[in-house]
Amino acid sequence: MSVLNSDAEALLRERLQTHELRVTPNRLSVFRALLQSARPLSVPELATHLSDDGLSVPTLYRIVEVFSAIGVTHPVLVDHQSVGYELREPFRSHHDHLVCTGCGRVVDLYNCDLTEAMAQLGRDNQCRVNFHQVELHGLCADCAAASQVGTARG
Amino acid sequence: MSVLNSDAEALLRERLQTHELRVTPNRLSVFRALLQSARPLSVPELATHLSDDGLSVPTLYRIVEVFSAIGVTHPVLVDHQSVGYELREPFRSHHDHLVCTGCGRVVDLYNCDLTEAMAQLGRDNQCRVNFHQVELHGLCADCAAASQVGTARG
DNA sequence: CCGCACATGAAAATAAATTGCATGTGCAGT
């Protein structure tokens, strides 16, 4: 991860305060849930995870909205169907996603060296790019390997 | 566009038949609506557009599901919130999206030269990539230009 | 420690997505 867990909350506090938003137990709960999760979480999923803490569903929607507005999270398409939220940099190191057409898994790809390519794409279109999100579709390492079995040459 | 409109439907027929699915008026209606739309359409939007044709909402869900399963469409995140569907190659030339943080518009980027970078990313992870979808976040050409006004040097 | 503005919960309303089942229809086989 990009920042120590112990520092992450301090960074969140700072980020919230910059935007004149309050540091509340609910916001910290959602933040911790996202920090601990290996994958993006939808609001209904967050509701399940945080049912003990008694967070109401409307509050969850409001929190992920706030988090996304101030760049703490960003929404991603999960299962090709529902919207999940995951932490952005610097809370979580940047990565892209491979949606495996074989097993349906979403694999995080970390060794992504697309920043310059993205910047160029932006320049070509007179845009100012500050964030990119790539979704690849194909076969994950496991499924790609499995598909080799019984195949003479690809 | 990648294929002539007149050929597009023939290609759709072929694609459906390959998968042993039927060519129906409803499927053609949805296909035409997507072909004519400049942007991804959600199911509720499709329902509005096609209310005259009398397509029921459940049918629309089933059709976009089928279309996505056979690679005719793919889902994209619209407005950071809802899922829309747009035609894939060869029905529509490949492009990526810039979500403008200034005005909220989604701009299509066509001069995308990321295929090789994507392929490399796939190789690095032992994956077999056959499609990529990039979502950039930043300022579109208009908003970027506007932000220059009153700025001494960037 | 006070007070105000923001944050939250509860309940309700709205919208979106799914399911079951009976009917309709594309299309393969004749």
Add this chain to the structure above:
DNA sequence: ACTGCACATGCAATTTATTTTCATGTGCGG
């Protein structure tokens, strides 16, 4: 062209997701 079957569809109902309203609670500046 005709027939039959399996797939496609509509309808109604259900479930799930999301938004809104408003009264209450609470972080945090002064």
